[in-house]
Structure formats: structure tokens, C-alpha cells
Amino acid sequence: MGNEHGYAVSIQWTGNRGEGTATYRSYGRDHRILADGKNHEIDGSSDRAFRGDAERWNPEELVIAALSQCHLLSYLHVAASNGLVVITYRDDATGTLQQEGEGGRLIEATLRPRVTLAAHHTDEDARRATQLHERASELCFIANSVSFPVTHEPVTLIEGAQEPPRH
Known part of the structure; x- marks a missing residue:
């Protein structure tokens, strides 16, 4: 059995x-x-649709943020382990909630990581960097904990390049 880590929050x-x-x-x-x-x-x-305050974080946004944050941290780990120097990372993640009667559930999430590698990297490095999102997903604790699909639409750039390399 693996190590267990506890987390506590108060609402x-x-x-x-x-x-x-x-x-x-x-x-x-x-x-x-x-x-x-x-x-x-x-x-x-x-969510505002449920009489909430749109200026505050809702639980659905926090789940999508947790998925995005976990993928980021897993990706940075696999990039460093594979000799790739990431200099910027941004994700514009989305998710969909499906209402079912009085309840509902998240049915999907899409992560859109946009990664920039240091200028010394090649197009081959960029292709490898894009492929590493799959490994990061396998390592992500949060993605491994949800019961809905989490897809990825990564873009990898090289610092100073005019256009993203074609994969």
C-alpha cells in the first residue's frame, strides 16, 4: 500500500x-x-445559475482549477525529468456540468496547456514536449480521482519562434 497524505479544509x-x-x-x-x-x-x-455570486469561486470552477493545477505540476515534473526547459505555461481549462433533476455532475473537462520551451530547443523537442502531456495526465492525482474524461489540447512553442511547430 502506498503512502497516504491527509488534507483538511474548513468551510x-x-x-x-x-x-x-x-x-x-x-x-x-x-x-x-x-x-x-x-x-x-x-x-x-x-454558480450564478444556482443563485450564487458570480464574483466568487464556485465548486465546479475549483474542480477544474484543481485538474489544471495538478496537470501543470505533473507536467513540469516530467518536462524537467526529460531535459526540457519550460519557461512559460498557461492553461485555459474548461469543464461542463450536466444537470440531472435537482442534482448534476461534471461530465467532462478540457485542459488547453500552452507551453513555451527555452530557445535552445528543437522542433523534435517540441514534439516530445507535447507528447509528455499524456505522461503528466497519468501522474496527476486529481485526474486519477475523477470519474469523467479529462482531455488535453496542448500547444508547444519554442521561445522566439514565429509559429508553433507542426506536430
């Missing part, structure tokens, strides 16, 4: 408008996400 509901949950419309969905040792709280709510 504090801040949406009581004076009458609690007397009716569906009487309460706010606002809450705070906290953890011991963290410098910053996360202001959360539900």
Missing part, C-alpha cells in the same frame, strides 16, 4: 441573511474556504 457559510434557510431564496450561497497555515481564504459561492 464557513457566510450567507445567512437573518432568517437562515427559511426559504430557497432567503439565504446566500456565500462561504469561505480556509485551511490551517494558509495565508489566504478563498471566497466561494454557488
Whole structure:
């Protein structure tokens, strides 16, 4: 059996408008996400479609962010292990929630990592860098924990190159 690591967070509901949950419309969905040792709280709510505050993070966004963040960290590991020097990484990730009656579930996520390699790399390095997203996905703890497909649409650039290399 592998090593186990524990994680603890606290959620504090801040949406009581004076009458609690007397009716569906009487309460706010606002809450705070906290953890011991963290410098910053996360202001959360539900999606605006569910009477939440659009300026706050909702749980669905946090799941997609966790997938994206985990892939980033796994990718940087495999890139470094394979001698590739990543100088920038950005991901514009998306996900889809499907409502089912009063409930619902996330049904897919798409990560769109855009990686720039240091200028000394070749087009062959860029092809290899693109392929390494598959290995990063295999290593990602969060992707291994969800029950919906997580796809990748990576783009790899070389610093100073005019156009992305063709793969």
C-alpha cells in the first residue's frame, strides 16, 4: 500500500441573511474556504445559475482549477525529468456540468496547456514536449480521482519562434 497524505479544509457559510434557510431564496450561497497555515481564504459561492455570486469561486470552477493545477505540476515534473526547459505555461481549462433533476455532475473537462520551451530547443523537442502531456495526465492525482474524461489540447512553442511547430 502506498503512502497516504491527509488534507483538511474548513468551510464557513457566510450567507445567512437573518432568517437562515427559511426559504430557497432567503439565504446566500456565500462561504469561505480556509485551511490551517494558509495565508489566504478563498471566497466561494454557488454558480450564478444556482443563485450564487458570480464574483466568487464556485465548486465546479475549483474542480477544474484543481485538474489544471495538478496537470501543470505533473507536467513540469516530467518536462524537467526529460531535459526540457519550460519557461512559460498557461492553461485555459474548461469543464461542463450536466444537470440531472435537482442534482448534476461534471461530465467532462478540457485542459488547453500552452507551453513555451527555452530557445535552445528543437522542433523534435517540441514534439516530445507535447507528447509528455499524456505522461503528466497519468501522474496527476486529481485526474486519477475523477470519474469523467479529462482531455488535453496542448500547444508547444519554442521561445522566439514565429509559429508553433507542426506536430
